[in-house]
Amino acid sequence: MNLRGRRGLAHTLNGPQELGHGPVFWVCFAAVTVAALAYPAFGSVFALSNLANFCLYVPMGLGLALLWGYNGVLSFGQSAFFAIAGYVYGVIAGNLIDVPGGSLLAVAGGLGASVLVAAVFGYFVFYGQVSGWIIPLLLLVLSLILETFMGQTAGYQWRVGSVLFGGYNGMTGIPSLQIGEWDFGGASTAFYYLVVVLTLLVYLGLRILVNSRYGHVVTAIKDDVERTRALGYNVNFIQIQVFVLAAALAGLSGVLYVSWGNYINPASMGLLSATLPVIWTAVGGRRSLLAVLLATLTLRWLADTLAVRGGEYAFLIMGVLLLATMLFFPEGIVVSLARRYGGWKAPTGAMNRSGSR
Amino acid sequence: MSLADLVSLVYQYLDNIAFLLLAALGLMIILGVVNVINLAHGELIMLGAYITTIAYHDANLPLPVCMLLSVLGVGLFGMALERFVVRRFYGDRLAALVATWGVSLILSQGALLALGPSMPSVPLPAWTLHYEGYSFGGYRLLLFAIALAAIIATWWVFYRTKFGIRTRATMQNPDMTRALGVDTRNIYLLTFGAGSALAGLTGALYAPTTTIVPLMGTQFVDVAFITVVVGGGANPIIGAIASAALLAGISTPLSSILGTFIGRIGLLIAALVIIRFLPRGISGYWQDLRYQRMARHSS
Amino acid sequence: MTNRPELTRTDGVLLRTENLVKAFGGVTAVDHLNFELPAGELRCLIGPNGAGKSTLFGLLSGLHRPDSGIILFKGEDITRLPPYQRVRRGLCQKFQTTRIYRDLTVAQNLLIAGGARSRGETNERLEWALSTLRLSEELDLRAGRLPHSHQQWLEICLTLATEPDLVLLDEPTAGMTPDETAVTARFLIDLNEHGLTVLVVEHDMAFVRLIAHRVTVLHYGRIFSYGTLEEIEANQEVRRIYLGEQ
Numbered sequence: 001m002n003l004r005g006r007r008g009l010a011h012t013l014n015g016p017q018e019l020g021h022g023p024v025f026w027v028c029f030a031a032v033t034v035a036a037l038a039y040p041a042f043g044s045v046f047a048l049s050n051l052a053n054f055c056l057y058v059p060m061g062l063g064l065a066l067l068w069g070y071n072g073v074l075s076f077g078q079s080a081f082f083a084i085a086g087y088v089y090g091v092i093a094g095n096l097i098d099v100p101g102g103s104l105l106a107v108a109g110g111l112g113a114s115v116l117v118a119a120v121f122g123y124f125v126f127y128g129q130v131s132g133w134i135i136p137l138l139l140l141v142l143s144l145i146l147e148t149f150m151g152q153t154a155g156y157q158w159r160v161g162s163v164l165f166g167g168y169n170g171m172t173g174i175p176s177l178q179i180g181e182w183d184f185g186g187a188s189t190a191f192y193y194l195v196v197v198l199t200l201l202v203y204l205g206l207r208i209l210v211n212s213r214y215g216h217v218v219t220a221i222k223d224d225v226e227r228t229r230a231l232g233y234n235v236n237f238i239q240i241q242v243f244v245l246a247a248a249l250a251g252l253s254g255v256l257y258v259s260w261g262n263y264i265n266p267a268s269m270g271l272l273s274a275t276l277p278v279i280w281t282a283v284g285g286r287r288s289l290l291a292v293l294l295a296t297l298t299l300r301w302l303a304d305t306l307a308v309r310g311g312e313y314a315f316l317i318m319g320v321l322l323l324a325t326m327l328f329f330p331e332g333i334v335v336s337l338a339r340r341y342g343g344w345k346a347p348t349g350a351m352n353r354s355g356s357r
Numbered sequence: 358m359s360l361a362d363l364v365s366l367v368y369q370y371l372d373n374i375a376f377l378l379l380a381a382l383g384l385m386i387i388l389g390v391v392n393v394i395n396l397a398h399g400e401l402i403m404l405g406a407y408i409t410t411i412a413y414h415d416a417n418l419p420l421p422v423c424m425l426l427s428v429l430g431v432g433l434f435g436m437a438l439e440r441f442v443v444r445r446f447y448g449d450r451l452a453a454l455v456a457t458w459g460v461s462l463i464l465s466q467g468a469l470l471a472l473g474p475s476m477p478s479v480p481l482p483a484w485t486l487h488y489e490g491y492s493f494g495g496y497r498l499l500l501f502a503i504a505l506a507a508i509i510a511t512w513w514v515f516y517r518t519k520f521g522i523r524t525r526a527t528m529q530n531p532d533m534t535r536a537l538g539v540d541t542r543n544i545y546l547l548t549f550g551a552g553s554a555l556a557g558l559t560g561a562l563y564a565p566t567t568t569i570v571p572l573m574g575t576q577f578v579d580v581a582f583i584t585v586v587v588g589g590g591a592n593p594i595i596g597a598i599a600s601a602a603l604l605a606g607i608s609t610p611l612s613s614i615l616g617t618f619i620g621r622i623g624l625l626i627a628a629l630v631i632i633r634f635l636p637r638g639i640s641g642y643w644q645d646l647r648y649q650r651m652a653r654h655s656s
Numbered sequence: 657m658t659n660r661p662e663l664t665r666t667d668g669v670l671l672r673t674e675n676l677v678k679a680f681g682g683v684t685a686v687d688h689l690n691f692e693l694p695a696g697e698l699r700c701l702i703g704p705n706g707a708g709k710s711t712l713f714g715l716l717s718g719l720h721r722p723d724s725g726i727i728l729f730k731g732e733d734i735t736r737l738p739p740y741q742r743v744r745r746g747l748c749q750k751f752q753t754t755r756i757y758r759d760l761t762v763a764q765n766l767l768i769a770g771g772a773r774s775r776g777e778t779n780e781r782l783e784w785a786l787s788t789l790r791l792s793e794e795l796d797l798r799a800g801r802l803p804h805s806h807q808q809w810l811e812i813c814l815t816l817a818t819e820p821d822l823v824l825l826d827e828p829t830a831g832m833t834p835d836e837t838a839v840t841a842r843f844l845i846d847l848n849e850h851g852l853t854v855l856v857v858e859h860d861m862a863f864v865r866l867i868a869h870r871v872t873v874l875h876y877g878r879i880f881s882y883g884t885l886e887e888i889e890a891n892q893e894v895r896r897i898y899l900g901e902q
Contacts, residue, residue, distance in 0.1 A: 016764070074451045076458075124629040130636045132451055133394045137582045140396075141625055144579045149618050213771050220757055220768045227755045230717065232743030232772030232818050271575060275462065282455055312470060319462025326456040327445065651681070 013204070015211025017070070017219065019288040019338050036196050040189045049260075052192045054300040056256035057280075058199045061296035062206055062289055063249030064277045069286030070210055071242045072222030074132065077121075077139030078250040078277040080146055083269035084117060085110035085251030086258040087150070087165075090174040094163035103178045103259075111251045118247030122240040129236065140274060147270035170265025177259040186260035195256060199293075202249065206289055218242055250277075272315055276303075279318055283325045285332020288344075294334055361489035368493050369613060373605035375501040379562065380577040381584035382507055382597050383555030388585060389593035390528055390548040393443055393450060396457040398581060399574025400464035401553050405431045405560025407468065410476050410569050420479070420565075427561035428554045435553020439546050461574075468571040481565040500562055507555065512594050514551075524548060579621065580604075583628045589638020596640030603627075603639070669728075670695040670822055670853050671716070671747075676725035678711055678877075685711035687877035688725070693822070693855060698848040700864045701857045702888075703874035704897055709857045710752065712874070713824050717749040718742050730821070744773060746821035750814075750828065754807045758800030762791060762810060765799050769817035781850065782816045788843060789813070805836040809843075816847075823847075825856045829863050841866035873897075 014021045020029070040048055060078055067073050089103075089110035096102025121142070125135050154167025165171055176191070177184040184191040209215050220228045221235055229235050258264050267273060276299075284295025306314045329336050338344040384398045395401075405427040412423035442460060446453035484495030515521040526534040527541050535541050559577065567573060584604060588596030607627050612620030635642045671693040678686040685708045693699055701709050714720040716727060718739035726735045734742055757765050766786075770779065786792040789809045794802065799810060808828060815823050828844075829837045837860070844867050848854050858864050864871065864885070871888045873881040875897050881888060888894055 016761075072451075074454065121629065124633045128633040128636045130632050133454060134586050134632060136451075136454060137394060137586055138625065138628060141579045141582050141628075144575060145618070145621050145625060148621075152618075213767050216760070216764055216768050217771055220760075223757050223759065224755060227757070228768070229738070229740045230743065230749065230751075230755075231769050231814065232740050232748075234740050272462075275458065278455060278458070313466075315462055316466035316470060319459050319466060321459075323442070323456055323459030323463065326452055326459060327442070330449075330452060648681070 009208070012208050012211045015215075017210040017215055018207050019290045019335070019342075019344055033200060037193070040192060045187050048189065048192045049187050050304065052186070052195045053260055054297050054304070055195045055199050056260060057253050057276075057300055058293055058296050059202045059249040059256075060253035060277055061280045061284075061292045062202055063246035064281045065284075065286050065289050065292040066206060066210070066218075066249075067242055067246040068278075068281055069288070069292070070215065070222065071218050071239065072132070073239065073243065074136045074278075075139055075243070075246065076136045076274045076278060077142055078246065079273040080139065080143045080269045081114040081118060081247040081250035082254035082257070083146070083150075083264060083266075083273075085114045085254035086174075086264040086268065087171060088113040089255050089258055090171045090264060091160045091163045093175045093177075094171075094173070095161035097175050103175060107177065107255050110255045111248055114247045114251030114254070115244050118244045119240065122243040126236045126239040126243070140271065143269055143271060143274045147266045150266035150269065166265070168266060170263060170267075172263050174258045174262045174264065176262060177255070184259050186262070191260060195260075198252070198256070202252075203289060203293060210289065275315075275318065275322070279322050281332075282322060283329075283333055285335025285338075287331065288335050288338070291332055291334035291338070295332070359489075361491055364488060365491045365493075366609065366613070368491075368498075370605055370609045371501045372497050373609050374601045375497070375504040376563075377580055377584045377601035377605055378504040378508065378597055379500065379555075379559040380581040381588070381601070382504075382511065382593070383552035383559070384581050385585050385588055385590065385593040385597050386511065386555070387549055387552035388590040389596070390524055391439075391443075391545045392590065393446070393453045394457070394585070395438075395443070395549075395552070396454055397438065397461040397464060398556055399578035400461045400468075401431050401435060401556035401574075402560035402563075402577045403465065403468065403571065403574040404434065405557030406564040406567075406569055406573060407472070407476065407560070408557070409561040409564045410479055413479050414477060420482075423479075424558070424561035427557040429557075431557025431560070432550045432554030435556070436546055436550035438553070439549035443549065444542075444545070465571045465574065472571070474570060476569040478567075478569055479565045496565065503558075503562060507558070508594065508598060515594065520544075520547070580624065583624050585638075586628050587631050587638055589635075589641040591637055591644040592640040595643055596638055599639040599643070668694050670730060671855075672728040673712075673715075674726050674728070676712075676715060676727065677723045678715055678720055679723055680711075685877050686715060686722070689878060691872070691879060693853065695821075695853050696848070696851065698844065698854045698867060698869060699856070700868040700871045700885075701855060701874060702859070702861075702864060702871060703880065706876075707874040707880075708877040709874055710826065711877075713749060713826055713857060716742075716747065716824060740772070743818050743820075746819070747824070748815040748818045748820040748822070749824040750811050750826060752826040752830065754804075754811050756799045756807055756810055756814065758798070760799060761796050762799055762802070763795040765810060765814060766795075766817055769814040773819050779817060779819060781819075781847070781852070782813060785813050785816050785843070785847070788846070789839075805832045805840075808832065809840070812843075820852070822853045822855065825854065827857055827859065829858070829860055834862075837863050838866065 093106035153165035280296040285291035408427040409423040588600030608620040676689040
């Protein structure tokens with residue numbers, strides 16, 4: 001290994017910070033990718049739309065995996081960033097509906113809004129060097145306040161331009177993403193491909209990131225903050241960067257969501273929604289991007305199935321799942337399996353060296 | 358501003374302080390002693406309200422007795438929670454947070470499934486006071502008095518009982534305290550019970566003032582969390598009083614002029630700014646000042 | 657881009673403290689300390705327990721803020737700088753108890769350490785250190801599994817990875833056998849001969865004798881004595897303050 005940190009792409013992709021190495025893994029990965037890309041040829045429109053819906057949440061889950069699993073920062077605010085991006089996209093796209101390229105501007109606006117809020121929030125908590133528990137608490141409060149506020153925006157006076165916020169019923173009629181003649185609506189094949197390709201890029205990109213020197217520094221911060229400072233790193237700044245990246249990924253999921261469903265409501269920034277990324281990350285195993293990706297897809301599918309058969313039980317089951325996972329599989333189910341049967345050796349990082357987290 | 362306006366403002370201020378104190382005290386005590394944030398705190402408050410409501414309507418017990426039942430019931434539940442869930446996470450505080458969030462979901466969703474979307478409310482004692490065109494609810498003044506009593510009682514336990522001394526020792530140096538033969542696990546268990554009992558009390562006391570729904574805990578936790586963050590765990594009593602007084606001082610004028618939403622956002626922003634400069638909260642800062650003062654006097 | 661003010665405008669003095677004061681509780685750990693370290697020296701800092709050596713290191717690396725006084729490094733006032741910016745200017749400390757990333761491999765530890773000041777060139781001094789100390793054969797081992805002396809050496813190499821001009825070593829041979837101590841001594845002398853300024857806090861006088869040319873003796877937070885090793889050893893006053901320790 002070259003100490004300078006410059007290694008081949010193959011080496012970085014196969015680094016120790018993430019699950020899954022070697023030819024067998026990559027062949028399976030390629031096979032699944034090909035299957036996913038070929039699916040539109042024999043899948044129904046309904047099935048495609050569903051699968052796209054499950055996939056679009058993956059960037060949000062992976063962002064939390066990076067933030068919590070690799071950097072040790074627990075966030076209950078990912079759904080807030082998801083919904084902020086969704087609402088801002090809705091406002092901009094709705095007002096620019098006749099403008100070519102308007103929806104792209106809306107994407108930039110939505111992501112920008114989430115990034116801005118995250119940067120401001122991150123400045124206060126990371127430059128204040130606060131204890132770990134303060135961050136999830138204040139993010140929960142933020143989610144609550146936003147949900148309550150948006151919930152009472154029902155009247156006609158609550159609008160920006162021609163777009164109504166819609167109160168508890170939410171914002172409807174949000175135009176899907178449009179690039180040129182392609183309309184990325186929820187039922188379209190174009191949207192399915194967009195989501196699958198984006199998910200792939202995000203996963204591979206993050207995989208490279210965590211195995212790079214930067215990724216090692218990110219986990220070093222979780223393992224021993226003072227040590228990392230003593231090696232010359234501006235830890236406060238790096239932590240804001242990771243936080244903002246996670247917020248941007250959540251925002252990406254948010255923008256994809258409104259393009260898919262043309263709709264968003266305050267519940268998507270509320271407490272119950274805030275729980276979902278945490279559940280996916282905890283159940284899969286926050287220390288591995290792949291584990292979180294699998295858990296997100298599986299749990300989204302589960303929630304969808306439950307919604308049909310017994311929707312009222314969905315969150316109760318989620319609560320039981322979360323508690324049971326924390327009690328019996330604290331490292332996550334997929335990661336625990338990988339350790340026991342695959343001999344995966346990445347550090348657990350469950351406890352910070354100085355015991356402060 | 359007339360005298361009556363001033364009186365009204367003071368009344369709102371005291372009312373807000375009482376709400377913050379009662380919502381946050383139990384959580385702060387647990388944070389200070391056990392160093393864990395119980396995210397199911399809101400649901401414990403909800404449980405307290407529900408126990409009072411059910412005891413009042415179904416068992417027809419007098420209101421104070423119902424409230425006592427809430428305190429005992431939620432206190433016991435809190436101890437069970439510590440014993441079977443929280444205790445496993447003393448090595449990883451963030452995991453404790455997530456686990457208690459799971460409990461919170463189970464409690465609120467379970468209440469929804471088992472008891473329905475709402476319950477009939479408990480009547481509010483109609484003790485109205487009139488002054489110069491304003492009417493004030495006497496019950497809410499009583500709540501302020503109870504909040505003060507709770508703080509005094511907590512202070513008394515911490516500083517005037519043997520249990521309190523052992524608890525403070527555990528807060529400062531758990532290993533040393535264990536080496537001196539104190540059963541710190543017992544202290545954590547009882548503290549968790551006491552903090553939960555306080556949450557139950559809060560739910561019981563506020564039950565007559567609000568609708569009884571499974572998610573009612575959320576209206577308490579967003580201010581409770583901010584109060585805890587600003588107060589800090591170094592000294593739960595100082596932290597609770599200072600934080601509640603400060604935050605109520607910010608939210609009272611804000612919400613009376615600009616509405617509840619601005620009041621709550623104002624609190625969140627205030628919390629962010631305060632922790633930027635006092636990362637361990639007011640009580641952490643106060644503790645640092647005390648140590649420096651002691652140092653100067655002894656040298 | 658890193659900030660590297662040149663040595664020439666400081667008349668050869670790499671590190672200087674002026675009237676440095678730090679008190680903890682009722683104890684003045686560092687008491688109006690005026691300390692000077694010329695570039696290229698290998699200096700040992702000794703003194704009885706509680707003399708203020710660790711506190712001084714903490715002040716130099718930025719762990720503590722002084723109550724008053726200033727610290728000049730390469731002519732620049734670094735008193736108010738946070739630790740990471742001192743490292744970027746070339747001042748790096750090795751802690752007394754090893755604080756390596758135990759769950760990561762040696763290679764991963766070095767990868768992280770080399771990042772903050774990396775300019776993409778080979779760190780020849782580091783490569784030489786790794787091969788001299790045989791750590792280059794252990795790159796894929798988990799740092800926490802290394803024998804204690806290797807962990808200490810790894811930690812020194814981590815400081816070297818930050819390309820320092822001055823290295824503060826806090827008891828580098830604690831827990832080492834006499835053979836390992838001798839290797840460490842030889843290693844530090846070679847490092848110093850290649851241009852690295854080294855300031856070492858040590859209790860083991862045998863080790864001090866192996867490496868030091870000049871020694872500063874601290875006592876009650878002040879400089880008690882300073883001179884060559886021979887002068888210090890011959891000094892009756894120094895013997896007295898060390899009563900019972902040697």
